[in-house]
Amino acid sequence: KLQKWVQTKNKVPLPPQPPGLPFLGNMLDILSATKIGQQHLLFENWARKYGEVVRVEAGPFTQYFINSDSAAKELFDKQSSATSERPRWIVSNEQICNEKNVLLLSASNPRWRHQRKVILQGMTSVSRADADLPYLHFETAKFLNEVVNDPTLAASSARIFNSIGRYTYSTFASQTFGMELPNADDPAIDYIFTSGLEQILGTLPGTYFVDILPILDHLPLFLKPWERKARALFQDNLKWCLKQMRWVQTAHQNNTSPDSFLSRVLQDEKMGFEDTSEAAYLAFMLIIGAADTSKMSTWSFLEAMMRFPEVQETARKHIEAKVGVADRLPVYEDLKEIPYVRYLMKEVWRWRPPVALGHPHTTTKELFYGGYRIPKGARIHLNAWAIGHDPSRHLDPELFSPERYEGDLTTSEESKNSSDVKERDHFAFGSGRRICPGYHVAERSLAVAIMRVVWAFEIVPSPQAKMPLDPRDYVGEMPGNPGECMPVMLRVRSEAKKRVIDREFRAAEASRPVMIGKLKKLIGR
């Protein structure tokens, strides 16, 4: 009987794999695509050629790419109890993050469940996301104000890129630590970004040899330079978090504490952290998860507006029809009366999903899909790029056309719950139990950026841009997303609009709570 079972089972093949070399598998193809920033296109080609689930081998690592909406629904949503684990990352998860980073924690770790719960309560529920809107409105007004008052900034794509980064980092540092980052060259921005990058690089196959040969982890510490470096990094991150936390506590004692995730966590013992340092570290992780993905969303939006000026013009008309030409700045609450902005958001995240190839999950049992078998322990990726560019799902997928969502006013949450997965808008936030918990916050961030930027500026290619524009000329660090060399510039639409921006920014600044950045100056440090 056992023999028969083994035979039947072996008849179910593994998913198809593109041809590769012995031992190296598909490594060379992947390396050459990565070198020119085009992994997403390589994996998209394989998706078109080999189907809904593709097996890719890179040396000792086998990855399974999930390339269709139906497969994503089946494997990540319906079978989520078997597909919510993460691979074991010895250096990144266990040493750099000391098993405290929600993004890398294994789903069976009770800390992961606890942190997800706290994130929702403390920052990402609809009511919390709404309550934090003043930070977003302030920071985006500051961004507009910087651009309209500095012609060299408005004409420099690298500086616009940094300024967008400043406002997203400052928005989320405010929401988490009550900490303002007023300047684009604030060292905190670079510190947070570099720390996040170290963690993510550590999750890529092959970065650390010990992840290939875990037995090396049993060596004594003095023979493991990677571990000493990783643990030092954790200590450094923790020190940084505790320093910010002390400011939150000082501000709290002085009654100058701005409302923030951390200030609430510190006041509410029911949040149930092991110790307050874990809460501070989580706040740090939240900035990492939120700031760059939001920055990339705004940046990709600028790419779309520059390349599809007719869409930009339609957007401007819709926005001005609701908020007026030069009466006031758009606010998040306008979104519900400007459906076109909702379509724009969906289209940005379909067209340029910031995490194009998904963050890896692993399976905890053998799964079957479409006549293929995915083994237990397999590393699976939701290929958000391939699904968003699947011509059978979205006609002419490289065309940026918000009209394709005409009539779909669903939020990200409503759309991900669509009973028919064909109706789902996009997969930029992942799927299943590990879906990004920040989508309500991310939606607010992108909606306000879209409304304000299009209302204020004409978004055009810079004079030195190589025409016709081609995304291959300005690849970024996140596959499929434009990099800082994207040749874009912003032109304020009118003097009257500039006056509105100046007026509203001054008013917002005057009514603003004292944030940690300012508090340091007030107390003289």
Ligand code: HEM
């Ligand atoms: C446009 C903005 C954003 C995009 C595209 C995005 C996308 C993603 C994706 C693809 C994942 C991995 C999901 C998976 O493993 O299947 C993720 C995880 C995560 N995101 Fe986001 N995200 C965004 C904004 C945010 C924001 C604003 C926050 C917090 C306020 C946030 C917090 C997190 C956290 C904590 C995780 C880890 C979840 C886990 O592993 O259980 N993200 N995000």
